[in-house]
């Protein structure tokens with residue numbers, strides 16, 4: 001029985017957002033002979049939902065960045081529009097409410113640089129303008145980053161056109177922010193999003209921090225009316241409509257390589273399928289240490305690279321359906337960041353343990369998407385984003401008890417912070433951990449955020465080193481482990497970048513071919529002339 | 535703008551690139567293929583387990599319990615109420631069947647771990663027949679576990695649990711009772727257990743023994759057709775449920791569909807909040823019992839074109855049977871777990887044709903409904919179909 005063609009132009013392993021976006025980008029450039037192999041039985045990877053007793057529950061998406069309003073579409077929103085993918089986006093009502101318990105800071109910020117700086121000014125009179133300036137700096141860096149990631153430029157030109165970007169690249173978020181001499185409270189208020197790119201402010205590149213702040217505060221953030229599964233399904237439908245073959249429940253076990261060149265894959269079932277290009281959702285750590293066949297094809301540099309890089313955070317997320325409307329339960333905020341301290345170095349220390357976790361974010365989906373549950377229920381989650389390290393030693397027999405302890409601590413913490421009673425209203429509850437992630441999407445060590453953004457693994461350096469990070473011809477990576485890093489918006493961008501890798505390499509080959517065939521023609525001509533001369 | 539000095543500021547890009555290069559240069563050249571998180575997730579959810587039957591015993595005139603050990607000695611941790619799914623080949627059919635685990639979780643964690651399943655055959659029936667006639671001691675069975683979300687969740691459920699069971703729906707509560715009796719689970723469990731006649735109570739003797747020995751477990755038998763019975767008689771009803779319920783109770787139900795509809799109505803009447811009533815996945819009943827099923831179609835037979843990758847098969851399908859059954863009968867593998875529409879394991883793509891989706895336990899995602907994805911275990915063909923399923 002034959003389930004596949006012998007050969008495809010491109011094989012994509014993983015139908016997550018990155019893999020699907022890679023396919024769309026290839027198709028937009030005329031490559032349609034694509035096979036997508038997905039391990040799970042549905043598309044989207046982490047961008048998914050599940051159903052409990054008839055209620056659909058969002059698995060991950062809190063806030064999607066880079067979408068923007070219809071009038072001011074940002075990068076990912078524009079890409080979806082161009083690809084003809086029509087997602088029912090709902091704007092998240094506020095950026096966040098931030099509660100710092102020790103210093104008793106309690107403030108709610110909305111998107112719009114002016115709006116949020118006024119909101120800060122109202123509590124800290126006189127500081128609004130400076131916050132506004134700071135946000136504009138973030139925005140300039142954001143714009144530059146978007147341009148420079150696709151348009152290479154000489155250094156002098158870059159300095160001329162993108163001075164703020166160039167001058168801040170080498171510094172941490174903390175270093176740049178210090179030049180504004182904000183009172184500590186304001187620094188704290190501007191910090192909460194840091195965890196979405198997980199690294200303390202003292203080692204988080206300002207570039208990344210600025211990107212995040214500008215994107216979220218400029219256009220606000222969005223969720224899909226029919227959960228992130230809507231986005232995944234609509235991407236999949238379009239990719240299939242454009243002619244790709246997608247097969248679910250197909251885990252790729254081996255990537256076949258000969259002379260440092262990819263020539264196909266083998267699935268767990270045992271199918272061998274051939275292609276000169278493979279785009280991998282699996283982390284480079286897994287690909288270079290387990291999947292390349294034979295492993296002797298893996299250059300030492302690739303191993304050194306994956307060993308040197310640090311993984312970013314992983315999730316502990318308590319997802320619940322509560323009985324009662326948000327109003328009845330007293331939940332007023334879509335998104336609350338809270339903790340006893342906003343010293344990110346201290347939080348980082350706490351995140352290197354198995355809890356109790358102090359710094360939490362909570363999401364009440366109904367406040368952005370009122371019909372996400374049947375009438376009278378609320379969909380609510382509390383999340384901490386620790387490092388995977390403390391989870392590495394967890395035993396099978398301890399796992400369930402650990403999940404329950406973490407969840408009950410997180411619920412108690414939220415209740416104490418906000419005065420809302422959660423535990424008496426739980427109808428459904430699931431606790432997601434790195435182990436859950438490993439189970440569903442197979443991500444390396446349960447990571448969701450790829451490699452940590454740090455001053456020694458800077459996005460700008462990643463971009464500059466693109467060529468030297470590339471070890472096997474025809475093998476590209478599409479996922480949170482890509483240059484742009486984690487999150488659903490960046491996953492789309494990373495997928496497109498992987499497609500570009502394939503496209504560039506095909507172009508090169510075509511040019512090589514043109515060059516070679518040109519020489520051959522020339523030689524032929526000369527030979528003939530020689531013959532004629534005789 | 536200036537951060538430190540002009541020169542240092544503009545040198546940022548070179549600096550971070552040099553730092554990254556240096557970091558990679560220092561990276562260890564020794565491959566590190568271990569991923570303990572994936573290893574833990576694989577231990578918790580192994581792909582397929584090779585079980586061997588080590589004991590079969592009668593637990594009522596119509597039911598038996600099979601004890602299974604895994605040949606590699608490892609059984610994943612489960613919680614009372616979860617089920618195991620067996621992968622069977624019976625004649626031409628390739629199928630999966632879920633069975634609640636009736637042994638206690640602690641018994642799969644000790645030395646010589648095992649699980650047990652209890653199956654009833656009170657009339658000839660396809661898979662139970664196979665178990666009763668063919669699955670003997672020494673037989674190998676392939677299965678996967680654990681599945682299902684029907685278990686006591688301390689983060690949500692009350693310490694006082696009233697379990698309502700009918701017939702073979704007792705199995706998850708046998709597991710729970712054993713776990714409580716052995717001191718591994720701290721719950722006060724009252725089981726209200728409906729049977730037809732006291733001469734045939736599934737696991738009756740074992741439950742009564744636990745009831746006698748353990749003051750946290752109480753078993754109330756209710757006989758629907760046993761005039762001489764000394765205890766509760768008739769069907770399990772509101773009066774009986776209320777009689778055995780204390781303050782702050784979580785109700786858990788497992789039993790046939792007809793009983794479920796009645797118990798669910800009773801729970802509503804009693805004002806039990808949504809979070810305090812849990813039900814196990816319910817297998818799809820005969821189509822005559824499914825609300826909304828177009829009974830004028832039930833004798834129709836259609837053809838289904840089944841696509842797997844670029845391969846196509848044409849199979850026959852009765853309108854009275856779920857699509858999954860037609861596929862299995864044709865010897866085509868399709869993974870199913872709950873077989874009740876809830877878990878989504880059998881998620882398939884409808885490319886052409888009409889189906890009827892049972893409203894019982896419809897667990898489809900909203901976008902799936904809109905874009906034509908369905909759960910094959912609980913959807914019935916209403917015309918010729920073209921569907922796509924995974925290659926297994």
Ligand SMILES: Cc1cc2nc3c(=O)[nH]c(=O)nc-3n(C[C@H](O)[C@H](O)[C@H](O)COP(=O)(O)OP(=O)(O)OC[C@H]3O[C@@H](n4cnc5c(N)ncnc54)[C@H](O)[C@@H]3O)c2cc1C
Nearest residue numbers: 014016017018039045046062063252281479480487488491
């Ligand atoms: C609790 C939680 C909340 C989050 N909230 C947000 C948020 O609010 N906003 C946001 O932007 N991001 C959020 N994220 C992060 C975001 O989900 C991820 O960063 C992003 O989805 C990554 O996409 P991806 O395509 O790189 O990877 P994945 O989504 O992991 O997709 C990879 C796919 O590849 C498949 N695959 C892997 N290996 C193989 C193989 N060998 N063969 C075949 N298939 C394979 C997997 O099954 C999977 O489908 C959240 C994550 C979590 C866990």
Ligand code: FES
Nearest residue numbers: 871873875878911
């Ligand atoms: S097997 Fe669970 S939904 Fe079909």
